[in-house]
Amino acid sequence: MDADCIVQMKGISKRFGAIQALRGVDLDLRRGEIMGIVGDNGAGKSTLMKILSGAYVADEGEIWLDGRRVHIRTPLDASQLGIAMIYQDLALFNNLDVANNIFVGRERTRGPFGLLLDKKSMYQRAEELIRDLRVDIKSPRLSVALMSGGQRQMVACARAMAFQCKILIMDEPTAALGVREASKLLSLIRNLRDMGLSILLITQRIPDVLTITDRIFVLKGGQRQGVLETRAVTLDDVVTMIVRGKDHSGDSPADLDYKSFG
Amino acid sequence: MSKVGLSRLRKYNIVLVLLALMGLFALTSPYFLTVRNLTNIIIQNTYFIIVAVGLSFVMIAGGIDLSVGYQMSLVGVVTAMLIVVYRVPVWLAVASGLLLGTLLGFMNGLLVTRIRVFPLIVTLATSIIFQGVSYLISQARTFRTYPPEFLILTKGKLLGVPLDAILALVIVILANFVYSETVFGLRLVALGGNEEAARLSGINTKGMKIAVYTLCGFLVAIGTMVMIAKADTMNASFGPGTEFIALTAAIVGGVSFTGGEGNIPALVAGVFILAVIGNGMQLAGWGTYAQYIVRGCILLGAVAFDEYQKNARRRSRGPGDSRQTDAAVSAAGVQQR
Numbered sequence: 001m002d003a004d005c006i007v008q009m010k011g012i013s014k015r016f017g018a019i020q021a022l023r024g025v026d027l028d029l030r031r032g033e034i035m036g037i038v039g040d041n042g043a044g045k046s047t048l049m050k051i052l053s054g055a056y057v058a059d060e061g062e063i064w065l066d067g068r069r070v071h072i073r074t075p076l077d078a079s080q081l082g083i084a085m086i087y088q089d090l091a092l093f094n095n096l097d098v099a100n101n102i103f104v105g106r107e108r109t110r111g112p113f114g115l116l117l118d119k120k121s122m123y124q125r126a127e128e129l130i131r132d133l134r135v136d137i138k139s140p141r142l143s144v145a146l147m148s149g150g151q152r153q154m155v156a157c158a159r160a161m162a163f164q165c166k167i168l169i170m171d172e173p174t175a176a177l178g179v180r181e182a183s184k185l186l187s188l189i190r191n192l193r194d195m196g197l198s199i200l201l202i203t204q205r206i207p208d209v210l211t212i213t214d215r216i217f218v219l220k221g222g223q224r225q226g227v228l229e230t231r232a233v234t235l236d237d238v239v240t241m242i243v244r245g246k247d248h249s250g251d252s253p254a255d256l257d258y259k260s261f262g
Numbered sequence: 263m264s265k266v267g268l269s270r271l272r273k274y275n276i277v278l279v280l281l282a283l284m285g286l287f288a289l290t291s292p293y294f295l296t297v298r299n300l301t302n303i304i305i306q307n308t309y310f311i312i313v314a315v316g317l318s319f320v321m322i323a324g325g326i327d328l329s330v331g332y333q334m335s336l337v338g339v340v341t342a343m344l345i346v347v348y349r350v351p352v353w354l355a356v357a358s359g360l361l362l363g364t365l366l367g368f369m370n371g372l373l374v375t376r377i378r379v380f381p382l383i384v385t386l387a388t389s390i391i392f393q394g395v396s397y398l399i400s401q402a403r404t405f406r407t408y409p410p411e412f413l414i415l416t417k418g419k420l421l422g423v424p425l426d427a428i429l430a431l432v433i434v435i436l437a438n439f440v441y442s443e444t445v446f447g448l449r450l451v452a453l454g455g456n457e458e459a460a461r462l463s464g465i466n467t468k469g470m471k472i473a474v475y476t477l478c479g480f481l482v483a484i485g486t487m488v489m490i491a492k493a494d495t496m497n498a499s500f501g502p503g504t505e506f507i508a509l510t511a512a513i514v515g516g517v518s519f520t521g522g523e524g525n526i527p528a529l530v531a532g533v534f535i536l537a538v539i540g541n542g543m544q545l546a547g548w549g550t551y552a553q554y555i556v557r558g559c560i561l562l563g564a565v566a567f568d569e570y571q572k573n574a575r576r577r578s579r580g581p582g583d584s585r586q587t588d589a590a591v592s593a594a595g596v597q598q599r
Contacts, residue, residue, distance in 0.1 A: 075463070106464065115444050
C-alpha cells in the first residue's frame with residue numbers, strides 16, 4: 001500500500017434505483033497531487049466524488065484517510081475531515097455577499113454559545129483569502145449574484161481554503177468558462193496544489209487534464225478503467241481509454257452493458 | 263445596476279411610500295391626520311405586527327404558513343375557554359395558549375419537512391384542520407368578560423404607551439437582531455436563497471425549517487393573546503384573515519415570496535401601509551368590502567414586483583453569460599501568476 005496516499009477509496013458501489021452508478025471502484029489519491037477524473041457522461045465521476053464529499057453515501061465500500069478508516073455520511077462529516085467539494089452548479093448563494101458565501105455553515109462566531117456572527121473577523125479573513133488566492137474580487141461585501149463564472153469559482157475556492165481543507169474536489173470547474181477565464185482558473189488550481197492541497201479534478205476537457213494533472217483516473221460505466229501517469233500519455237491514449245475502456249478490443253459483452261448508461 | 267436601485271427602493275423607501283399615503287389621506291379626510299386617529303392605527307395593528315414577524319421568518323427561509331389565521335382561532339378559543347369557562351388562573355391559561363401555538367407551529371414544520379409538497383398546500387390543509395378543531399371545541403360560542411389581569415396586556419400602560427405596543431416593539435427589535443446579527447439569521451437567509459447549497463454547506467435544513475415554523479407558531483400565539491385582550495371577546499371566527507394581511511405586509515415590506523430576503527423594519531412599514539390604506543378608505547366612506555378588493559390588488563402588485571425584480575436579476579446573468587464572462591475577466595478575473 002502506498003504510504004503517501006492521502007485518500008483511499010476501496011470497492012465503492014452505488015446504485016440509484018435500477019441504475020448501478022458505481023461498481024467496486026478503487027481510487028488512491030497521493031498527497032499534493034492533482035488527479036484528473038475523466039470518463040464519458042454517466043460514467044460515475046460525479047457520483048464517486050459526491051460519495052467522498054458526503055453528498056451521497058456509498059452502498060458498499062470503504063474510505064480511508066491518512067491510513068485511517070473514516071465514515072462520511074454528510075457534507076459536514078467531510079468538511080470536518082478536511083474534504084471540500086466545489087460543485088458543478090457551484091452551490092453558491094446569490095442572495096449573499098462574498099464573505100457570507102465563504103463562511104455560511106461554518107461561521108465565525110462570538111458571544112454566548114457562539115450564537116452571534118463575528119462579522120468583523122469573517123470580513124477580515126475573506127479579504128485575506130481573496131488576497132492570498134490572488135483573486136481579483138474587489139470587496140468581500142460584493143454580492144455573488146452578478147459575478148462571472150470564473151469569479152464564482154474563485155469564491156468557491158476561497159470557501160474551501162477558509163476551512164483549511166486538505167483535499168479539494170472540483171466538478172467541471174472550467175465547463176462554463178471562456179478560454180481566458182479557464183486558463184486563469186487552471187493556474188489558480190496549480191497555486192492551490194503548491195499551497196499543499198491534494199486535488200481531484202472532474203473534467204470533460206481532456207487538454208486541461210493533460211496540462212494540469214499529475215495522474216488521470218478513468219471511469220467507464222461505473223467501473224475503474226485504470227490510472228494513467230499524465231507525463232507518459234497522449235490525448236489519444238486518454239480518449240481511447242475513456243471510449244473503449246481498459247479492454248481495447250471494445251466488443252466484450254460487458255461493453256454492451258455499459259451502453260445503457262449513455 | 264437598476265436591480266440595486268430597485269432593491270434599495272423597496273428596502274428603504276418603503277417608509278416614503280407610507281408617508282406619501284398618509285399625505286394623500288390627510289388631503290381626503292380632515293380626521294385622518296389627528297393624534298387620536300394615528301394612535302388608533304398603531305394600537306389596532308400591534309398583533310398584526312407580531313404575527314407578521316413570525317410569518318416573515320418562515321418566508322425568509324423559503325417557506326410559507328397560510329395556517330396562521332386558524333392557529334389564532336384555535337389558540338384563542340382554547341385560551342379563552344380556559345379563562346372564561348374553566349376559570350383557570352390567567353398565567354396558566356396564557357402559558358397553555360403559548361404552548362399550544364408553539365406545538366401547532368412545530369406540527370406544521372414536521373409536516374412540511376416530512377411530506378415534501380409545497381408548504382402552501384401543507385399549511386392550507388392544516389389551516390382547515392385547525393378551523394375544524396377550533397369550531398368543534400368552541401361550538402361556535404363567543405367568550406366574553408376577561409379578568410383585569412388578562413386585559414392589562416392592552417389596557418395597561420408604561421410611560422403612557424400601551425403594553426401591547428411595547429411588546430410588539432420589543433419583538434420587532436429582537437427579530438431584527440436575530441435576523442441580522444446571529445448565525446441562525448444568516449443560515450435562514452441562506453436556506454431561503456438556495457436550499458440545496460445550504461444542505462451542502464452542512465446546514466441542518468430540516469431542523470431549521472421546523473425551527474422557523476415553531477417560532478412562527480409561538481409568535482402567532484403571542485399575537486392571539488393581544489387580539490383577545492384588545493377585543494375583550496373571543497370566537498372561532500377571530501383570526502382568519504390575519505394570514506392574508508401578514509403575508510401582504512411581509513411582501514410589501516420586502517420579504518421575498520420565494521425566500522432569501524427580508525427586512526424587519528420594512529415589514530413593520532408594510533403592516534402600517536395596509537393599515538393606513540384601510541383606515542383612510544374607512545374615513546373616506548368606502549366600507550370594508552371595497553377594502554378587500556384594494557388589499558387583493560396590493561398583494562398582486564407586490565408579488566408581481568417581487569417577480570419582476572427576480573427576473574431582472576436573472577436576465578442580467580443567464581443566456582448572455584458567456585459573452586459577459588470575457589468582458590468580466592478583464593474587469594475582475596484572477597490575476598495572472
